[in-house]
Amino acid sequence: MAGQEISKDESLSLKGYRHACHVMIYADTEAKLFGKIPIKHIVLMQMRFDGFLGFPGGIVNPREESLEAGLCRELWEEIGMALKVGPEDHCSSCLALSPPDLVTHFYTKKLREEEVREVERAAVSSAADHGLEVMGMIRVPLYCLKKGEGFPSFLSNSFIDSARSQLLAALRVLGLLSQEELEAAVATAKMMRQSTAH
Numbered sequence: 001m002a003g004q005e006i007s008k009d010e011s012l013s014l015k016g017y018r019h020a021c022h023v024m025i026y027a028d029t030e031a032k033l034f035g036k037i038p039i040k041h042i043v044l045m046q047m048r049f050d051g052f053l054g055f056p057g058g059i060v061n062p063r064e065e066s067l068e069a070g071l072c073r074e075l076w077e078e079i080g081m082a083l084k085v086g087p088e089d090h091c092s093s094c095l096a097l098s099p100p101d102l103v104t105h106f107y108t109k110k111l112r113e114e115e116v117r118e119v120e121r122a123a124v125s126s127a128a129d130h131g132l133e134v135m136g137m138i139r140v141p142l143y144c145l146k147k148g149e150g151f152p153s154f155l156s157n158s159f160i161d162s163a164r165s166q167l168l169a170a171l172r173v174l175g176l177l178s179q180e181e182l183e184a185a186v187a188t189a190k191m192m193r194q195s196t197a198h
């Protein structure tokens with residue numbers, strides 16, 4: 001769950017807060033699963049060292065660098081290549097529910113499909129954090145197949161902090177999935193979690 005939304009400027013005036021910046025990298029694609037199911041969009045997340053899914057990024061100290069400069073530095077460590085994320089890519093800033101002294105800033109960055117492939121290659125071959133803090137970049141399956149396979153099943157995973165809410169909000173705001181598709185996937189994921197709970 002996400003905490004209370006706050007403006008980026010207001011959050012930077014708060015005393016004693018830490019700032020975390022993360023980015024959703026995405027692209028359009030013509031690719032089709034099994035040659036027939038349109039994938040439509042590539043959305044990148046990562047499997048973290050702690051077994052949770054999240055977005056690339058990390059803690060930034062705004063007294064030392066801008067949020068965007070700090071995010072790009074974190075990206076260099078996690079994906080192993082320079083990726084420019086600027087203020088124009090800012091999506092939301094929220095007071096985290098836990099820990100209480102954290103602001104989470106979220107960005108979205110649209111690339112071309114070939115550039116996303118480059119990010120994926122660099123993440124494995126050059127990133128300092130690969131196999132350490134980051135176990136690997138992953139693509140989010142946005143389609144929905146029978147019995148909740150695809151996006152609903154993906155949503156049943158464990159996400160770090162507000163990463164799941166950030167994903168759902170970004171897909172809605174960017175129009176990558178419709179409100180109806182999102183609601184159906186969330187409802188199916190909830191049923192899947194209940195049916196597998198011990």
Ligand SMILES: O=c1[nH]cnc2c1ncn2[C@H]1C[C@H](O)[C@@H](COP(=O)(O)OP(=O)(O)O)O1
Nearest residue numbers: 020022054055057058059104160161162163
């Ligand atoms: O994807 C995310 N969305 C929202 N919050 C996140 C996400 N990933 C981590 N976090 C939270 C968890 C921590 O409280 C901070 C910083 O985490 P992390 O990315 O692991 O940063 P460092 O490597 O410690 O710099 O944000």
